[in-house]
Amino acid sequence: MSARKRHAVIGAGIIGAAVAREILRRDDRAEVTLYEKEDRPAAHQTGHNSGVVHAGLYYEPGSLKATLCRRGVALLREFAAAHDVAVDECGKVVVATTEAEAQRLEAIAARARANGVPDVAMLDAHGLAAVEPGVTGLTALHSPHTAIIDYRGLTEALVADVRRGGGRVRFSTLVSRIEARRGPAGERAIVRTAHDAHEFDRVIVCAGLQSDRLAARSGESRQPSIVPFFGQYFILDDDHDDAVRGLVYPVPDPKYPFLGVHVTRRIDGGLMIGPNAFLSFSREGYSGLGLNVRDSLAVAADPGFWRFAAGNLPMAVREIGGVLSTERFVAEAARYVPSLAGARGRRATRGIRAQAMNRDGSLVDDFVIDRAGPAMFVRNAPSPGATSALAIAEHLVAAAATTSG
Known part of the structure; x- marks a missing residue:
């Protein structure tokens, strides 16, 4: 009988938790340790997103992002149903308010069909009114099966599955670096923390906002670097809960790298607007000024950021209005949901x-996974990373098995 394999997974966001579970699902004899520097799972990106289960409308057909998104939707729904995680299939419309947007929307519809998104349909103004009476536009793309979910609750359920499968979960444990060591039995990875060091056959690093730093401390490239962008959400007062039935998005502007301000139903039944996208002066500052000197200096020293900034000044000018003024923020959504004009509410935790960025200032759009002997580093897992998490886990665990033996 072969020896039991020892695995470490770094990071208990939704992707790390899914990876740890997937290892145990494939090999119930495996020994798995899940490390997390916080005292709980889903403390960062997973617990601060919009809660949308993306259907796969926007992604380049055949890309890893498109493939894993569609597979991820199916796995996510199956897991949520089995573990009583809240899901609401509220549907989504992407709304064109100008002729130029209508032309871009046709291209998005073609991508959605190529990606196998089920039951998508183009709507004229009358069709849009039937689906979303409170929304106005020239045309819209309707994705009836797009959903929202409790990602924090789902991640907690994944971690519970890891424990039930015999895995060890180490919260409040910051991993300082990963080292390779070659011995009689082959190459192994040493996971070092401030308190101890343990040897593993394989390590998969899902460190999110800290992915570039942990890779660099482990002797790997600093590129692509992580540049943090914050997104603010505005939770509307309860009297606006019925303004829309589902999710309402604008047509993305190709001059800007993000999707734009949209109206999103919350899994608790409320309604929110957001997010905008602006440079964050902290990787983990979710409230107040969100200023971290180390993080700010890292951005200032990143040549890729300055190249990106030079090419995106119009975006910065547009986005700063919503950062400084909630009225401006709400007005963006009121372009296609008129009843929200002047709506009141409160800012949510951002x-x-x-965002992974290359040295030339280009944003890394697809998933990036680096291998270093027995260690694998997830360097970029952008949206729809949460939607795709269980499919990403399948992909990573399969890849680790083929490269580590």
Whole structure:
């Protein structure tokens, strides 16, 4: 009988938790340790996103992002149903308010069909009114099966599955670095913390906002670097809960790298607007000024950021209005949901996106996975990373098995 394999997974966001569970699902004899520097799972990106289960409308057909998104939707729904995680299939419309947007929307519809998104349909103004009476536009793309979910609750359920499968979960344990060691039995990975060091056959690092730093401390490249962007959400007062039935998005502007302000139903039944996208001065500052000197200096020293900034000044000018003024923020959504004009509410805890960036200032759009002997580093897992988490876990665990023997 072969020896039991020892695995470590770094990071208990939704992807790390899914990876740890997937290892045990494939090999119930495996020994798995899940490390997390916080005292709970889903403390960062997973617990601060919009809760949308993306259907796969926007992604380049055949890309890893598109493939894992569609597979991830199916796995996510299956897991949520089995573990009583809240899901609401509220549907989504992407709304064109100008002729130029209508032309871009046709291209999005073609991508959605190529990606196998079920039951998508183009709507004229009358069709849009039937689906979303409170929304106005020239045309819209309707994705009736797009859903929202409790990602925090789902991640907690994944961690519970890891424990039930015999895995060890180490919260409040910061991993300082991963080291390779070659011995009589082959190459192994040493996971070092401030308190101890343990040897594993394989390590998969899912460190999110800290992925570039942990890779660099482990002797790997600093590139792509992580540049944090925050997204603010505005929770509307209860009297606006019925303004829309589902999710309402604008047509993305190709001049800007993010999707734009949209109207999103919350899994608790409320309604929110957001997010915008602006440079964050902290990787993990979710409230107040969100200023971290180390994180700010890291951005200032990143040549890729300055190249990106030079090419995206119009975006910065547009987005700063919503950062400084909730009225401006709400007005963006009121372009296609007129009843929200002047709506009142409160700012929610912001989210922070771990955006990988190349030295030339280009944003890394697809998933990036680096291998270093027995260690694998997830360097970029952008949206729809949460939607795709269980499919990403399948992909990573399969890849680790083929490269580690």
